Amino acid sequence: MATSPSSSAQQARQVLGSRLDEIRKHAGLSGPALAALCGWHKSKVSRIANAVTPPSEADIRAWAAHCGAEDQIPDLIASLRTVEGMWVEWRRQTHGGLRAIQAAFVSLYEKTRHMRTYSCWLLPGPVQIRPYAESIMRTVQLRDGLIDDVEAATDARLERQRYLYEGNHTYAFLIEESVLRCTVVDNDTMAAQLGHLLTIGGLPNVSLGIIPMSTNRTHWPCESFGIFDDQLVNVELVSTEVTIRQPREIALYDQRFKILSSQAKRGPDARKLITKALDALA
Template sequence: MQPSSSSSAQQARQLLAGRLRDLRRDAGLTAIELAARAGWERTKVSKIEHATRPPSAADVRAWCEICGAESETADLLASLHSAEGMWVEWRRMERSGLRHAQEARLPLYERTRQFRGYSCWVVPGLIQTEDYTRAVLRAYQQRRGVHDDVEAAVAARMKRQRVLRRHQRTAAFLVEESVLRNGFGGSAVMRGQCAHLAEVTTWPAVSLGVIPVSADRGMASPVEDFWIFDNDQVNVELVSGYLTVTQPTEIALYAQMFARLSEIAIFGGRARDLIAAAHQ
């Protein structure tokens, strides 16, 4: 489990570490004694209990067995898997190809009623054209060296877009002006994508704002791409992996940033003019 800057992920690791430490203490064992019985290096227990080294599932099972707490194993394994799920490296998520990563997120999209998404470098997936999606996913596949199932992944993403057509769904997207000029797939693909974005600005349940390069940023500086699903979770796409944020205080921070970015974005006809100018 990759360390991350999210206190959600760190808190989950610390809670698990604290429960393991309590089991050891209840069993009357020192950290060194537990390590010796498990056949581990002397410092491993300390590192796990201080949340600087994540335990494996096998470590949790051995810990519970040595401490005479086998009844706690299932619950602790569930906590471990939950903590691991908050941070997933791309190479792990995409180890069998890109299609699985696209399909794995579908249940989240289907249960969400309000989408908010900000992007500083790529058009949000829910409003991509098929050709643009193909170009983006092909770039990912080549950069990360994963199995080539791009066409299947494209189909999965196109299927996921249907959630915007359903009743009682609303979506708000913000993109930096540079996104309109990044050039995935070449000029013809980008012209088609920009034409689609112009159409999106007219959809009644969708808001699309563009943040001009000339905007007075103030407190709304560019940040990492992020999605807010209702008020339940935030997903952040980083270079090395995919972060899930569930702490209410952190979700609120992303919502506040989205509101600040919305204040400097342009919408409607002005946004369409900027979109049209990008690939005339």
């Protein structure tokens, strides 16, 4: 199971083990007693609770059933799947280049009806113009010493954008004003990108919110993330990409999006902030 300097799958496994142990204690069962009911070796309950041995779905079903917690089985299994698949090392993921990563998201964008994206570093992928996207991926390719498939990767990223204009898809983009001021590309490209953002903000299926730098923050910025319907959250960190499918954690990101969204400017006020960033480039 992959680990990273910023976050650890082992820690996530420990959280799941602790939760299972709380269920056992609430049922009034000792570890050996639960193991006997499940037909396991007497030490297995302790190994799972202390994150020494990862449980299987069958283990979780048996554990919860014998503790009278059948109603928690779906959420526990979702937690297990999150532990198993949430941490993907960036290096391992990009081993074959950047195109495969970008292409892998096309089908997800196609089946997602409502996407919400919060961005604190870069403009979100669905609104990026080709020069902006290509420049960002070129930086990653050179920084990490990857094979040069930047042009193909850019094509794959732009392929997702067609769902802005076709099908029954809606988008909510929430962007920190500092992202508009962060010239990670040359000024001409950034100016064209901000102009494109103004156009995207006028689409009928798009909600665009800009959080001003001057806002008296009730909640500080967090990592950039995307919520795909209510099924999946994708979070990109420095060294890993996190995929979250656990309902309770998806709900936390949904809550954070709503809180941050309440601090955003929209409509003419959002356009003014984008226009000010454009004027600053000049």
